[in-house]
Amino acid sequence: MEKKSAFSSFKKKYKNEITAYSIIGIPLLWWTVFFVIAFVWAFVVSFTDMSRGFTWDRVTLISFDNYIRIFSNTPQAKEFWSAIGVTSLWTIVMLVGNNVMGLLCAFLIKSLKRGGKVFLALLFWPSLVSAIVGADIAQTVFAPDNGGIINQIIIACGGRPVEWFLNPNTAIWALMVIPFFFGFCQKLLIYYAAIVAIPETYQEAAYLETSSRFKIFMKITLPLMRNAILLNTLLSLIDGFKVLGPMQLVTNGGPNNKTQSAMLLIYKSVFEKMRIGQGCAYAFVLFFIILAISIVQKKLSGKEETSYD
Amino acid sequence: MIKSLKWRDYVFHTFCYVFLILVAFLQCFPFWLKLVDATHSPEFLPEIGKVYYWFADFTMQNFGTAIQASRFFQALGVSLLHTCSFTFLSLIVVVCVGYVLAKIRFRGSGIVAGMLMMTLMIPGEVMLAANYKLTIFFGINTNTLGIILPGIVNVFGIFLVRQYMANIPDSVLEAASLDGCGEVKKLFWIVFPMSGPIIVTYIILTFIGTWNEYLFPMILHDASHSDWLYTLQLAMRQFNPKFGGAADNYVRSAGMILITIPIIVMYLVFQKYILNQSNISGLK
Structure with a gap:
């Protein structure tokens, strides 16, 4: 009994949040996958030498080499x-x-x-x-x-x-x-x-x-x-x-x-x-x-x- | 004084008309040249160094050739599937998220809006490789879903719609709540009909943008050569001599005319809405 009323008061208190997030939940999840995860993935990849297709095998982290190449005197920079x-x-x-x-x-x-x-x-x-x-x-x-x-x-x-x-x-x-x-x-x-x-x-x-x-x-x-x-x-x-x-x-x-x-x-x-x-x-x-x-x-x-x- | 003013008005108006007619002419003229090119018969030998401004050796044959060579109707089907489902899905997303951000006061709304806003600043370049990888990850890189799903949360559209919905008076929504209307019901029975203009604008903008989209379909299609990714834009790309198309100039011009026709038809049908300036002033 006690628990139920606590739950219903929670429900009442967060009524707007529950409605809002249940409507935008799926779009937000979608956005997280196709923007946030994509963004993070691209950021991580930019520190690697991924060059044999879009797979992680035989990929090594090369720290800032890709960025250094852009800011030094190389053909890539040019x-x-x-x-x-x-x-x-x-x-x-x-x-x-x-x-x-x-x-x-x-x-x-x-x-x-x-x-x-x-x-x-x-x-x-x-x-x-x-x-x-x-x-x-x-x-x-x-x-x-x-x-x-x-x-x-x-x-x-x-x-x-x-x-x-x-x-x-x-x-x-x-x-x-x-x-x-x-x-x-x-x-x-x-x-x-x-x-x-x-x-x-x-x-x-x-x-x-x-x-x-x-x-x-x-x-x-x-x-x-x-x-x-x-x-x-x-x-x-x-x-x-x-x-x-x-x-x-x-x-x-x-x-x-x-x-x-x-x-x-x-x-x-x-x-x-x-x-x-x-x-x-x-x-x-x-x-x-x-x-x-x-x-x-x-x-x-x-x-x-x-x-x- | 008044007389001189009238004289100046006259000159000004003449200048307006001349200038605008000139611009409109310059815009339309290349399409006329394409049309003339497209109607030369295949045996017609153009004089070297001559640009044809009027039909010579008229035939419609090239259109048939272009339709066959590009598998036009198959591509049209894929394009329609792609454009319609993308527009529909992204419209639902945009309306729902726009409504929630505009009309429901909830904790975290500022954070959600801010995070979405940040996405606007990320250039498409950053997402290119990552989105391709994601379509592979979800196994949708060989069918139409691969070009539909990645973009359906359209952040620009969300803010467009939110801006408009924010102007709907709260009293209308409160009255609906008092009558026992839930949020979803409110959204689809009250807010949706009341945001007609911005929704029409969004549909048109998205439809045109998706119809003309070419980069991401090209990437997926070039990797898998799947027929489900063969949109109209890609069908016409093969006439571009740079991509090794064998089609000669006339067929290529016919293809370009063919690909423009659906957009022109849509423009003529929806012209009233497209040009209705009150829709766009919601863009503020």
């Missing part, structure tokens, strides 16, 4: 830091390009009197296109000699055709064009949502002061879109750091590793060269770099919220 450079370049160009273009188009669509929805629909759909199709289009548009449309334009302007994907100086820039043109649409949609959410009265009040659209945009609209800008920045960073599709499908990291992104390098080390330990070490150095960046970004962005009340 490859890794060049990949980090490519990824950073990609991320920065995409971040700035996509967000500026998205903001601009969102602003222009908002200021249209008629047909805004049509343009939104027209501009958005390419972001649904997969990396495979994007890569194929890049190969068509930037075909070497006079087969591609870009080279045709260059020839028509009196220039010499460029071997876009074979020239180490142009390859990465040529790769960026299609993802830029197809990728800014998603940003555009989020910016458009934010721009539409700003009450009209704000702009009307601003029009009484000045007639310069640019000024109103910079002083009124932009600060009010802070949340959307932060969200898009975050999305661009996440997408940018794991970019692999265009590189793998078009150039496979060539020429001269000039288009080898970090993700491609890790994919190649783990699944093609089977240097799993080294690949995991690469991934963790990248992880710490990203962690540092996001901590700095958190510090800079603070925690204010935009509200229109």
